Amino acid sequence: MKRSSITFWVGAAVFLIAALAMTQIVHNQYPFFAGYIILQFIALAVAWSILGGYAGYVNFGTSAFYGVGVYGSVFLVKAFGAPLPLQILAGAAIGALMGLALGLLTLRMQGIFFSIATIALTIVIETTITNWRYVGGAAGIQIQRPEVTAPFDSYVQMLFFVQALLVVLAVAISRYIQHSWIGRGLQALRDDELAAECTGVPTLRLKLLACVISGALMCAVGAPAAMYLQYADPGSAFNLNYSVTTLAMSLIGGTAHWAGPIIGAILLGTTQQVLTVTISSEVNLLVLGLMLVLFVVGAPEGIVGLIYKLRGNRKEGEI
Amino acid sequence: MTLSETQTPLLRICALTKRFGGFTALHSVSVDIRPGERFGLIGPNGSGKTTLINCISGAFRTEPGTILFRDEDITPLQPHLRTRRGIARSFQIPRPFRSMTVAENLMVALDFAAHEHVSVTQRRDTMMSILEQMGLGSKANASATQLSQVELRKMELARAMATHPKLLISDEAMAGLSSSEVDEVLDLLLSLASRDITIIMIEHIMQAVIRFSERIMCLDAGRIIAIGTPSEVMADKRVQEAYLGT
Numbered sequence: 001m002k003r004s005s006i007t008f009w010v011g012a013a014v015f016l017i018a019a020l021a022m023t024q025i026v027h028n029q030y031p032f033f034a035g036y037i038i039l040q041f042i043a044l045a046v047a048w049s050i051l052g053g054y055a056g057y058v059n060f061g062t063s064a065f066y067g068v069g070v071y072g073s074v075f076l077v078k079a080f081g082a083p084l085p086l087q088i089l090a091g092a093a094i095g096a097l098m099g100l101a102l103g104l105l106t107l108r109m110q111g112i113f114f115s116i117a118t119i120a121l122t123i124v125i126e127t128t129i130t131n132w133r134y135v136g137g138a139a140g141i142q143i144q145r146p147e148v149t150a151p152f153d154s155y156v157q158m159l160f161f162v163q164a165l166l167v168v169l170a171v172a173i174s175r176y177i178q179h180s181w182i183g184r185g186l187q188a189l190r191d192d193e194l195a196a197e198c199t200g201v202p203t204l205r206l207k208l209l210a211c212v213i214s215g216a217l218m219c220a221v222g223a224p225a226a227m228y229l230q231y232a233d234p235g236s237a238f239n240l241n242y243s244v245t246t247l248a249m250s251l252i253g254g255t256a257h258w259a260g261p262i263i264g265a266i267l268l269g270t271t272q273q274v275l276t277v278t279i280s281s282e283v284n285l286l287v288l289g290l291m292l293v294l295f296v297v298g299a300p301e302g303i304v305g306l307i308y309k310l311r312g313n314r315k316e317g318e319i
Numbered sequence: 320m321t322l323s324e325t326q327t328p329l330l331r332i333c334a335l336t337k338r339f340g341g342f343t344a345l346h347s348v349s350v351d352i353r354p355g356e357r358f359g360l361i362g363p364n365g366s367g368k369t370t371l372i373n374c375i376s377g378a379f380r381t382e383p384g385t386i387l388f389r390d391e392d393i394t395p396l397q398p399h400l401r402t403r404r405g406i407a408r409s410f411q412i413p414r415p416f417r418s419m420t421v422a423e424n425l426m427v428a429l430d431f432a433a434h435e436h437v438s439v440t441q442r443r444d445t446m447m448s449i450l451e452q453m454g455l456g457s458k459a460n461a462s463a464t465q466l467s468q469v470e471l472r473k474m475e476l477a478r479a480m481a482t483h484p485k486l487l488i489s490d491e492a493m494a495g496l497s498s499s500e501v502d503e504v505l506d507l508l509l510s511l512a513s514r515d516i517t518i519i520m521i522e523h524i525m526q527a528v529i530r531f532s533e534r535i536m537c538l539d540a541g542r543i544i545a546i547g548t549p550s551e552v553m554a555d556k557r558v559q560e561a562y563l564g565t
Contacts, residue, residue, distance in 0.1 A: 005532045063447070140564060155485075172440070181430040181431070184423065184426060184427055184430055185421065185427065185430065185431060187416065187418060188416045188419070188427045190418070191415075191416040191417050191418050191419070192414045192416060192417075194378055194412065194414065194415065195414035195415070196416070196427070197378070197397065197398035197399045197402075198376055198377075198378070198398050198399075198402055198407070198408055198410075199399075199402060199427050199431065199434025199478060199479075199482060200399050200402040200403050200427075200428060200431035200482055201399055201427065201431045202397075202399045202400075202431070203399070204397075256418070
């Protein structure tokens with residue numbers, strides 16, 4: 001194993017141990033509520049950047065995948081009383097299939113046409129769920145949490161740790177992709193699709209793969225959200241804010257490196273949580289917009305790009 | 320236009336037609352390229368040279384017409400599958416992967432088009448040796464955006480070489496270069512040809528085409544107007560009228 005890989009896995013283990021320790025030491029429930037949201041956005045941003053960052057296909061359908069994850073869980077809980085791990089696994093499977101379908105339908109489109117198609121996807125699915133009575137329809141649905149399992153004191157603490165696990169999973173996958181032939185192929189097709197094809201890169205297949213992985217992760221991240229809120233309604237689950245926020249986090253952090261979306265999500269997610277508590281939740285969007293404008297003008301490659309620039313070192317250069 | 324019956328062509332283009340809406344860019348073009356041949360493709364601007372190359376490399380779908388490569392019908396294949404079978408190309412306007420270094424540009428080709436699975440170390444060695452041959456050894460870690468025009472052309476050829484081609488199509492690799500740079504690129508192409516790589520060269524610089532080619536084909540308005548040895552084609556009246564302007 002390379003030294004960088006050892007450092008990564010040690011870091012991931014420390015992170016998970018810290019998250020677990022926090023659930024045992026901290027008794028105030030608020031940090032877990034807020035932390036869950038930040039972790040959720042880290043995982044979403046990392047998942048988004050697999051297609052949106054590495055391949056350069058800007059996906060506005062994050063809320064579609066997230067919402068399907070939420071409603072997949074709602075259906076499984078209502079129909080079979082499915083436990084949380086099964087909800088997440090099912091979410092991943094549905095997300096993968098949805099990613100494949102979206103990819104087959106839209107990946108021949110390029111640029112803005114692909115992005116518009118992903119927005120349309122969100123609207124189509126939201127409308128379908130709104131008209132599906134079994135899962136609550138437009139009014140939404142209440143969900144009862146089961147008993148929490150040891151060693152956790154509350155269900156939210158457990159969800160916090162589960163989301164931390166999902167973050168590690170998403171980051172590990174994204175990191176693997178960046179350093180592997182898949183990442184190099186995606187980067188090539190982002191730079192020039194025809195040149196990539198003529199260099200032997202199976203562009204359509206790689207884009208499909210990125211879409212499937214990204215979709216599976218986004219749905220899996222959305223799956224525990226039903227239990228987190230104990231409630232789901234189409235307006236919130238498919239809220240376009242998820243798409244915009246996730247995209248902003250990835251772009252602000254920088255998409256050239258797997259760490260970019262993490263930095264962006266921590267920065268933006270934490271700011272949003274602090275603002276929600278101190279001022280109002282509406283200010284969130286204003287701050288989001290301002291930061292996005294600031295970065296597009298000042299650092300179009302995001303924070304990671306800025307760091308590379310300052311170091312005078314274009315990239316990590318692992319060949 | 321066709322070969323003797325004993326020799327199987329490397330590339331056989333049969334009655335290839337390409338239309339863009341109501342405009343026919345190629346009219347039933349048929350030609351055979353022999354293994355190991357140095358083949359020049361000339362013609363005035365808009366005569367269909369690059370369209371023909373795009374059809375061979377798979378960037379354009381053709382209808383009707385067939386393209387056989389080593390006796391296999393590659394007409395339905397996507398570009399990356401053609402590359403893996405041994406058809407590589409450079410572009411008229413260089414299309415490097417701009418976010419990558421020169422070395423990474425080549426690694427894409429070695430990752431995806433290599434015919435057999437080799438270790439990363441072996442791939443890196445191959446990449447470095449190709450860069451050395453192309454005179455780009457010192458530029459391996461430079462960003463593709465930092466290259467000069469001639470270096471970009473060489474990198475495109477190097478990236479094409481990294482796919483282990485049997486047929487290399489060079490689309491105006493010398494356009495916009497100084498005369499010493501033209502000689503440099505020409506020598507590179509000749510040295511590649513000496514290694515059993517069949518090369519189709521599109522070029523407007525006639526001295527280079529004549530020096531390089533064993534056979535030349537001249538296109539005009541999507542039709543073949545002459546094909547033969549350089550001296551035969553240069554002496555052809557229609558070529559002189561349509562292209563050479565004499």
